[in-house]
Amino acid sequence: MDIDLLSNIFYAMVRCGTPLLLVALGELVCEKSGVLNLGQEGMMLFGAVMGFIIAFSTGNLWLGVLLAMFAGMLLSSLFALVALVFNANQVATGLALTIFGVGLSSFVGAAWVGKPLTGFEPVALPYLSEIPLIGRMLFAQDLLVYLSFVLFALVAWVTLQTRVGLIIQAVGENPDAASAMGLPVLAVRALAVLFGGAMAGLAGAYLSLAYTPMWAENMSAGRGWIALALVVFASWRVWRLLLGAYLFGLASILHLVAQGLGLAIPSSLLAMLPYVATIVVLVLLSRDKVRTRLYAPVSLGQPWQAGH
Amino acid sequence: MLLSLEPRGQQSSLMLWCSPLLAAALTLGSGSLLFIALGHDPLLTLHTLLVAPISDLYGLSEWLVKALPILLCALGLAVAYQARIWNIGAEGQLLLGALAGSVLAVNFIEVQSRWALFVILLAGTLAGAAWAGLTAWLRTRFNANEILTSIMLNYIALNLLLYCVHGPLKDPQGFNFPQSAMFGDASRLPLLMEDGRIHAGVYFALLALVAVWVLLHKSFVGFQIKVLGLDKRAAGFAGFREKRLVWLVLLVSGGLAGLAGACEVTGPIGQLVPQVSPGYGYAAITVAFLGRLNPVGILVSSLLMALLYIGGESAQMSLNLPQAITQLFQGMMLFFLLACDVLILYRPRLNLRRKRRALATAVQQQVGAL
Numbered sequence: 001m002d003i004d005l006l007s008n009i010f011y012a013m014v015r016c017g018t019p020l021l022l023v024a025l026g027e028l029v030c031e032k033s034g035v036l037n038l039g040q041e042g043m044m045l046f047g048a049v050m051g052f053i054i055a056f057s058t059g060n061l062w063l064g065v066l067l068a069m070f071a072g073m074l075l076s077s078l079f080a081l082v083a084l085v086f087n088a089n090q091v092a093t094g095l096a097l098t099i100f101g102v103g104l105s106s107f108v109g110a111a112w113v114g115k116p117l118t119g120f121e122p123v124a125l126p127y128l129s130e131i132p133l134i135g136r137m138l139f140a141q142d143l144l145v146y147l148s149f150v151l152f153a154l155v156a157w158v159t160l161q162t163r164v165g166l167i168i169q170a171v172g173e174n175p176d177a178a179s180a181m182g183l184p185v186l187a188v189r190a191l192a193v194l195f196g197g198a199m200a201g202l203a204g205a206y207l208s209l210a211y212t213p214m215w216a217e218n219m220s221a222g223r224g225w226i227a228l229a230l231v232v233f234a235s236w237r238v239w240r241l242l243l244g245a246y247l248f249g250l251a252s253i254l255h256l257v258a259q260g261l262g263l264a265i266p267s268s269l270l271a272m273l274p275y276v277a278t279i280v281v282l283v284l285l286s287r288d289k290v291r292t293r294l295y296a297p298v299s300l301g302q303p304w305q306a307g308h
Numbered sequence: 309m310l311l312s313l314e315p316r317g318q319q320s321s322l323m324l325w326c327s328p329l330l331a332a333a334l335t336l337g338s339g340s341l342l343f344i345a346l347g348h349d350p351l352l353t354l355h356t357l358l359v360a361p362i363s364d365l366y367g368l369s370e371w372l373v374k375a376l377p378i379l380l381c382a383l384g385l386a387v388a389y390q391a392r393i394w395n396i397g398a399e400g401q402l403l404l405g406a407l408a409g410s411v412l413a414v415n416f417i418e419v420q421s422r423w424a425l426f427v428i429l430l431a432g433t434l435a436g437a438a439w440a441g442l443t444a445w446l447r448t449r450f451n452a453n454e455i456l457t458s459i460m461l462n463y464i465a466l467n468l469l470l471y472c473v474h475g476p477l478k479d480p481q482g483f484n485f486p487q488s489a490m491f492g493d494a495s496r497l498p499l500l501m502e503d504g505r506i507h508a509g510v511y512f513a514l515l516a517l518v519a520v521w522v523l524l525h526k527s528f529v530g531f532q533i534k535v536l537g538l539d540k541r542a543a544g545f546a547g548f549r550e551k552r553l554v555w556l557v558l559l560v561s562g563g564l565a566g567l568a569g570a571c572e573v574t575g576p577i578g579q580l581v582p583q584v585s586p587g588y589g590y591a592a593i594t595v596a597f598l599g600r601l602n603p604v605g606i607l608v609s610s611l612l613m614a615l616l617y618i619g620g621e622s623a624q625m626s627l628n629l630p631q632a633i634t635q636l637f638q639g640m641m642l643f644f645l646l647a648c649d650v651l652i653l654y655r656p657r658l659n660l661r662r663k664r665r666a667l668a669t670a671v672q673q674q675v676g677a678l
Binding site: 038042078081082086087088089091092093095096097099100101102103104106107110111217221222225226228229232266268269271272275276278279282283286287289292 | 313394396446450451452453455456457459460461463464467468470471474475590593594597630631632633634635636637638639640642643645646647649650653
């Protein structure tokens with residue numbers, strides 16, 4: 001393989017990993033606060049379709065991005081209402097959110113399938129983008145990818161360095177103790193869920209406005225679910241999330257690699273790779289029960305109510 | 309808060325069964341609002357969606373044809389969900405069943421014996437069970453979350469199916485369309501009426517219904533499954549073997565989904581096509597919850613879901629509404645159900661008086677402080 005191909009692969013790896021990174025960052029914060037939201041796929045699709053429709057009708061890509069984040073938050077607020085206020089089972093509610101989101105986005109987007117849109121174009125930073133191998137990967141991406149770098153740094157800083165991060169962690173590890181300390185457990189959890197919704201919406205907008213600027217039914221192709229596995233893969237630690245997202249990005253572009261190596265494998269078989277990789281990763285990381293228990297937020301997925 | 313939730317202290321068995329009805333009513337209500345917002349007459353639209361498709365004999369037969377795979381999948385899921393094993397993989401298990409059945413069927417085209425059909429259906433069932441068995445193995449051996457693995461296996465199954473219809477199973481005389489050859493007559497499920505597509509799969513569904521009812525409500529294994537679902541530790545103390553139960557529920561639910569898939573290709577479709585299932589496996593999740601994981605409840609809710617499926621098709625044809633309306637209603641219904649379920653354990657309470665009294669006390673205190 002020559003260096004150009006390698007540089008291309010790195011570039012595509014980051015592009016492919018970005019939507020995963022965005023959703024997974026949102027889900028990480030959500031899970032750290034003790035809430036398991038399986039609705040990522042639905043929120044992502046709704047964000048994608050709303051972002052596309054707004055950007056297409058107004059011609060303003062950033063307005064699309066903003067509305068996509070809002071759309072994700074809207075769906076996540078439904079989740080927060082049912083799972084946190086009504087105390088419904090979080091697994092079932094998350095599934096409902098995904099089924100609802102998939103249906104809603106196909107319904108809303110039926111008239112928009114296949115319409116052409118000029119999405120976010122790559123912006124190469126002068127000099128930096130010419131660094132061999134990693135220049136293109138880090139400094140010749142579109143603006144949403146740069147935004148994902150910023151958001152990653154922000155989430156890493158907040159969860160690792162700030163009081164807010166500690167509050168989220170306290171609420172997720174021991175809601176009773178956190179509540180006794182005077183922390184508003186449900187409010188913190190609701191905000192974390194909303195943040196997750198906004199990130200999923202943003203990831204959807206990335207798909208429909210930058211990655212492949214168009215709308216197609218189910219265009220997220222399971223990325224919301226893969227992101228859930230990524231959080232397990234990362235053992236709820238933010239730096240490993242970054243690594244994981246790009247590794248999965250790499251798994252999804254292996255057809256490029258295969259082409260580079262001159263292999264002819266049917267595309268449907270290669271399309272399985274990210275999903276197979278997800279299972280392999282889950283197996284490798286869940287095998288050790290003690291380890292999973294050590295890293296997972298203690299109250300993850302358990303309903304909680306004040307005064308019980 | 310004006311409206312607060314007060315614990316009932318026990319389950320309300322009335323609400324347990326009223327909540328699905330309430331959810332269905334709320335779905336229809338918000339659906340009507342949606343139709344009004346889109347400029348359609350709500351009554352006419354609901355009529356097109358829910359009444360018109362089943363107003364003749366052909367429509368009734370189509371209704372049952374659609375209800376069959378959903379019912380089979382949902383019955384299986386109910387067994388798994390009773391044990392709190394979240395099998396989301398009915399879709400993939402159904403596809404695998406269809407695929408395995410088709411692999412045999414395209415080789416049996418010349419076979420005249422009725423055994424061909426039997427072998428095909430058996431293969432489909434086993435393939436579905438094996439696909440779910442993968443999830444069981446990953447869960448019991450490696451402790452991998454069954455939700456994520458079964459979802460991933462759905463995507464893998466779909467790609468496997470696509471690979472087969474574009475590659476090894478493609479009909480050589482099919483003008484390069486991604487579909488298999490039509491199956492031979494001996495490998496098709498017999499039709500039950502002259503001018504409808506309703507087929508002998510109905511018997512399997514009824515059989516499965518009774519079997520699942522006996523398993524869940526009349527057998528010791530069913531009792532073990534429920535205990536495991538309610539409290540894993542209690543099941544352990546009682547000496548029930550968790551791993552064996554996990555295997556069992558997943559094999560049963562995968563097998564039923566696989567049978568559904570095999571029935572689809574040997575019944576109404578007659579060949580393997582990429583769109584074997586318009587999301588039956590996902591619809592079955594909603595159906596299982598809506599039917600309260602109870603076989604009879606599931607029968608009713610699968611008929612409702614099937615009605616949404618054919619209604620979605622007729623709404624698309626006559627009103628030009630997107631067919632996704634089926635999935636939209638499906639999601640709404642599950643959401644409303646979960647929201648209404650709060651009424652099983654809690655009683656809503658209006659706090660008008662208490663709020664006024666609290667306000668009065670606060671004013672008094674302030675006056676006193678002055």
